[in-house]
Amino acid sequence: MRNQRHIRTLYAAPPTTTTSRGRLRRLAPALGLLSALLALGLSGCGSDPETSKDTAVGVDSFISLADTNGGDTADTDTATTDTGTADAGSGDDTGAADSGESSDTTAGDTTAADSGDAGNPVCPGGFDCACSENDDCDSGYCIETPAGKKCTVVCVNSCPSDDYKCVVTGSGGDTATICVNKLGNLCNPCNDNNECQTAGHGDARCIDQGANGAFCGTGCTQDSNCTAGHICKEIKDVAGQSVKQCVPTTGACECSGVAISKELSTKCFKSEGDAKCIGKRTCLADGKPGAPAGGGLSACLADVPVAETCDGKDNDCDGEIDENTCDDKLDCTLDSCVPASGCKHSNKSGPCDADGSACTDKDSCADGKCVAGPLLACDDKNPCTKDSCDAKSGCQYAATQAPCNADDNDCTVGDACTEGKCTPGSSKACDPGKPCVTGTCSIVTGGCKYSVSNGFTCNDGDPCTKADTCVDEACKGTPLDCDDNNPCTSDVCDAKVGCKNTANTDKCDADGDACTANDACKDGKCVTGVKTDCDDKEACTADSCDTKTGSCLNKQLTQSCDDGDACTTSDACADKAGKWTCVGGKAKDCADTLACTIDTCDPKTGCKNESAIGKAVACYTGPAKTRKIGVCKDGTQTCKLDGTLSPCSGEVTPAAKEVCGDSKDNTCDGQTDESCAPTAIYGRLASASVSGTVGKLQLRSTLGASVVAGEAKGAGKIAVNSGFYAWLSGLLK
Numbered sequence: 107m108r109n110q111r112h113i114r115t116l117y118a119a120p121p122t123t124t125t126s127r128g129r130l131r132r133l134a135p136a137l138g139l140l141s142a143l144l145a146l147g148l149s150g151c152g153s154d155p156e157t158s159k160d161t162a163v164g165v166d167s168f169i170s171l172a173d174t175n176g177g178d179t180a181d182t183d184t185a186t187t188d189t190g191t192a193d194a195g196s197g198d199d200t201g202a203a204d205s206g207e208s209s210d211t212t213a214g215d216t217t218a219a220d221s222g223d224a225g226n227p228v229c230p231g232g233f234d235c236a237c238s239e240n241d242d243c244d245s246g247y248c249i250e251t252p253a254g255k256k257c258t259v260v261c262v263n264s265c266p267s268d269d270y271k272c273v274v275t276g277s278g279g280d281t282a283t284i285c286v287n288k289l290g291n292l293c294n295p296c297n298d299n300n301e302c303q304t305a306g307h308g309d310a311r312c313i314d315q316g317a318n319g320a321f322c323g324t325g326c327t328q329d330s331n332c333t334a335g336h337i338c339k340e341i342k343d344v345a346g347q348s349v350k351q352c353v354p355t356t357g358a359c360e361c362s363g364v365a366i367s368k369e370l371s372t373k374c375f376k377s378e379g380d381a382k383c384i385g386k387r388t389c390l391a392d393g394k395p396g397a398p399a400g401g402g403l404s405a406c407l408a409d410v411p412v413a414e415t416c417d418g419k420d421n422d423c424d425g426e427i428d429e430n431t432c433d434d435k436l437d438c439t440l441d442s443c444v445p446a447s448g449c450k451h452s453n454k455s456g457p458c459d460a461d462g463s464a465c466t467d468k469d470s471c472a473d474g475k476c477v478a479g480p481l482l483a484c485d486d487k488n489p490c491t492k493d494s495c496d497a498k499s500g501c502q503y504a505a506t507q508a509p510c511n512a513d514d515n516d517c518t519v520g521d522a523c524t525e526g527k528c529t530p531g532s533s534k535a536c537d538p539g540k541p542c543v544t545g546t547c548s549i550v551t552g553g554c555k556y557s558v559s560n561g562f563t564c565n566d567g568d569p570c571t572k573a574d575t576c577v578d579e580a581c582k583g584t585p586l587d588c589d590d591n592n593p594c595t596s597d598v599c600d601a602k603v604g605c606k607n608t609a610n611t612d613k614c615d616a617d618g619d620a621c622t623a624n625d626a627c628k629d630g631k632c633v634t635g636v637k638t639d640c641d642d643k644e645a646c647t648a649d650s651c652d653t654k655t656g657s658c659l660n661k662q663l664t665q666s667c668d669d670g671d672a673c674t675t676s677d678a679c680a681d682k683a684g685k686w687t688c689v690g691g692k693a694k695d696c697a698d699t700l701a702c703t704i705d706t707c708d709p710k711t712g713c714k715n716e717s718a719i720g721k722a723v724a725c726y727t728g729p730a731k732t733r734k735i736g737v738c739k740d741g742t743q744t745c746k747l748d749g750t751l752s753p754c755s756g757e758v759t760p761a762a763k764e765v766c767g768d769s770k771d772n773t774c775d776g777q778t779d780e781s782c783a784p785t786a787i788y789g790r791l792a793s794a795s796v797s798g799t800v801g802k803l804q805l806r807s808t809l810g811a812s813v814v815a816g817e818a819k820g821a822g823k824i825a826v827n828s829g830f831y832a833w834l835s836g837l838l839k
Contacts, residue, residue, distance in 0.1 A: 233259045233266050233285075250304055251287040252362040258285045269333075273306035288333055291322040292352065293359035295372035295389060295403070299343060311343040311351055317406065319372035319387045320344050321359040323351025361389035361402045374406035381411035383423035418445030438471035464500035490523035516552030541565065542576030569604030594627030620656035646679030646688050662686045673707035702745035718745045725751070728759035728774070736760075736771025736778075 229235035230242065235257045237248035243257035259265070261272040265285035274283050290307035302310040302322035309325030325331075326338035332352035340350050361370075371388040385408020390397035396404040414421045416431040432441040432449035437458040439451040453474040460469040460478035468479035484493045484501035489510055491503040505526035512521040512530040520531030536545030536554035541564045545556045564581035566574045571583030588597040588605035593614050595607040609630035616625040616632040624635035640649045640658035645667050647660040662679070667688035669677045676691030696705040696713035703715040704723060724740040726733045734740070741757025761772040766782035773780075 231257060233257060245284070247282065247284050249284070249286060250291070250364070252289050252292070252364055254364050254367070256287075261285050271306065275305040288324075290324050292324050292333075292336070293354065293362065294322045294365050295359075295361075295370045295387060296320050296322050297344065297373055299345060311347075311349050313351055313353060314342050314344050315357075317375050317377065319374040319406070321372065323349075323353050326350050326352045359403070365389040366391050366401055374408060376406060376408045376410050378411040381422050381424060383409040383411050385409070416443040416445060416449050436474070436476075438474050438476050463497040465495040465497055488526065490526050490528050515549060517547035517549050540579055541581040542579045568601070570599040570601060592630065594630050594632050619653045621651035621653050644687055646686055671709045672712035673709050701751055702749055719747055719749075721745060723751075725754035726757055726759075727754055728757070732760045732774035735776055736774040738774035 227234045230237075231244040233245075235243070237243050237255050237257045240246050240248045242248055245257060245259045247258045247260070248255050249258050258270070261283055263272055265272055267285075269288055270285040271288050272283060273286050274281055275286070276282055284305070286304070286306035290304050290310050291302045292310075294302065296302055296312040297320060299310075299312045302312050302324075304310070307324055311323055311325070312320045313323045314320050323341070327350060329338045332338050335355055336352045337355050338350055339353050340348055341353065343349050343351075364370075366389045369388055369390060371386050373384055374387045375382045375384050377383075385406045387406050388396070388404050390401060390404055392399070392401035394401075396407060398404065409421075409423065411423045412421050414426075414429055414431050416428050418427060420427050428443040428445065432443045432451070434441055434449075434451050436451070438454055440454050442450045444450055453471070455471050458469050458471050458476035460466065460476040463478075465482050466478045466480065467482050469476055470479065471477075482495055482501055484495045484503075486493060486501075486503050488503070490506055490508065492506055494502045494504070496502050503526065506523050508523050510521055510523055510528035512518075512528040515530070517534050518530045518532065519534055521528060522531065523529075534547045534552070534554070536547050536556070538545050538556050542559045542562065543556055544559045544562075545554050547554055558579055559576045560578065562576045564574050564576050566581040566583050568583065570586045572586045574581050574583035586599055586605060588599045588607065590597060590605075590607045592607065593612065594610060596610050597605070597607050600606050607630075610627050612627050614625050614627050614632035616622070616634040619634075621638045621640075622635045623638065625632060626635065627633070638651045638656060638658065640651045640660065642649060642658075642660050644660070646663050646665070648663055650659045650661070651657070652659060664679055667677050667679055669688040669690040671677075671690050673694050673696075674690030674692065675694050677688055678691065679686065680689040682689050694707055694713060696707045696715065698705060698713075698715045700715070701723065702718045704718045704721065706714045706716075708714055722742040722744050725743045726738075726740045728738060732738050737758055738760055739758045741754040743754045744752040746752065760774040763773060764779050764782060765772045766779055769778060771778045
């Protein structure tokens with residue numbers, strides 16, 4: 107097409123022009139997008155009427171511009187090269203100027219054709235070529251890969267290599283869709299999750315491998331997300347979170363070339379019991395100190411925990427240095443560690459424990475030795491203890507039960523030692539044997555004295571009496587009232603134990619509510635019975651019970667509701683056949699505006715719009731308001747496989763005017779034979795007053811002596827006041 111040649115002329119550089127590769131690389135994303143748009147727009151144009159050449163020619167020539175520079179003359183494509191002579195007899199545009207190019211303009215792949223592919227990169231600048239910054243790449247994107255920094259390409263759905271995937275990177279308004287390596291930083295040594303996250307691998311995590319260190323995984327949901335030699339496994343990351351990551355099936359990671367060049371490392375440790383010494387494992391090139399043969403991941407460079415010694419080092423890796431290394435187990439020396447010369451011990455003064463016995467007092471240090479003090483005097487001056495000394499716990503005072511004199515009082519007897527104390531015994535018994543006679547002991551003489559206690563409180567020994575008092579040396583009380591005011595207990599007084607309130611199962615009233623029935627006693631409490639059920643199962647009534655009368659109240663509600671029919675809308679509460687219930691509103695409109703669907707409604711599931719391809723569907727070409735009115739009716743037409751409809755057949759549309767006398771609504775306006783004159787009125791006259799209009803005929807008359815019956819042909823209304831048995835049976839329709 108002519109426009110294609112114009113585009114090539116506009117963007118193609120002459121062979122002798124020196125063009126900055128960096129500028130073209132910055133233009134590459136825009137040019138790649140324009141090439142895709144041209145491919146889509148030109149694919150339906152057909153052949154150039156002037157040159158009879160395929161329309162993809164212009165697109166191919168445009169794509170090659172991404173790599174045009176002063177040193178690349180093989181891709182030169184100007185308007186003069188696109189001629190009928192150059193492409194005569196060919197269905198493709200493969201003239202001399204385009205002979206080295208690859209046509210790649212599908213909507214799913216916007217990669218520039220001359221950037222190469224995974225098997226044959228065009229370097230520098232092409233896909234999978236080495237780079238150090240974005241300006242080194244035709245696409246303007248230089249990314250990290252397991253093989254180092256490589257140029258990538260923008261994409262839509264697919265990438266030039268199965269080792270890459272198409273992802274959106276960036277944030278906000280600064281985003282791009284580019285191809286990134288599926289492995290990301292997989293198996294790189296790491297210490298933190300963010301060290302594993304690169305473009306397109308935001309869900310990668312640093313996986314904890316215990317003593318061996320930590321290594322990068324890549325996010326996954328199943329094994330098919332992982333590359334060969336790897337499985338999707340739920341595992342802990344260094345933050346302690348459980349995540350699904352692609353990891354090697356062998357469980358061991360190997361260093362990539364990038365990891366070795368950067369000497370990436372991870373923390374590791376060696377342990378002995380609970381002690382751990384932290385070290386490091388590093389990806390090293392062959393020949394580097396600590397590197398394995400051929401290069402790769404070093405062993406864990408860490409000490410093995412050992413017992414602490416006085417050498418200025420943390421030998422047991424517990425974070426402390428030389429702790430507890432110079433203890434000579436002597437209380438009278440000061441112990442210290444000097445790493446340069448070893449342990450030092452100097453004499454000290456002060457208290458100590460010479461013999462390990464708590465029965466010596468004031469043991470003290472002298473010339474670096476602990477000297478025992480005098481024995482303890484263990485006497486507590488208490489007649490109710492036996493005094494001794496225990497070498498471990500010191501003075502011991504064991505309680506005895508020896509007799510003693512606690513109060514020097516003759517009115518107490520049986521004083522004795524109890525729990526190490528001398529306690530008074532019981533008072534001397536001065537009981538006269540009568541409840542209302544009091545006996546007391548004189549502390550002067552130690553003898554008993556007796557006196558009558560009339561009016562004093564006493565105890566007659568009967569649990570069924572109360573307020574017992576002394577009357578004439580006798581103890582008398584009033585009967586005990588055992589009523590606990592609880593209708594659910596039977597109240598009696600037992601001569602042995604007193605009042606007994608036994609739970610019963612009598613009927614009772616728990617809540618004073620007439621809307622509960624069969625209230626009864628249970629476990630000593632009045633329990634509410636069954637609540638009256640006033641639910642009439644109608645959503646359109648508010649159901650309640652009158653607590654005074656027990657009558658059910660079902661108040662009618664005026665509100666929206668759901669009649670359970672998915673084919674009605676605007677359902678509302680209303681009267682239906684004398685019952686207040688939910689009444690369905692107008693029918694739901696299930697028409698979807700598509701001619702080739704059969705639109706129905708299922709009361710249970712609602713609208714159904716089923717394909718009518720190959721089936722007959724209703725059609726109507728008359729005014730919508732006349733559809734199915736009077737004689738008007740739908741026709742049918744068939745939905746073809748290509749989605750188009752056959753002509754409508756069998757329909758009846760409105761007539762221009764009524765056909766008088768056929769009793770039909772020919773104009774489909776809801777009226778029959780309007781504007782037609784009546785053709786007959788007949789009947790037997792009776793006493794009646796008749797007035798009205800039928801068509802153009804006006805009746806005003808008083809009829810008598812007969813019964814009127816019959817019909818008027820034509821449109822209109824007739825009113826009969828009274829006094830007859832029958833009137834016109836109907837109007838001509």
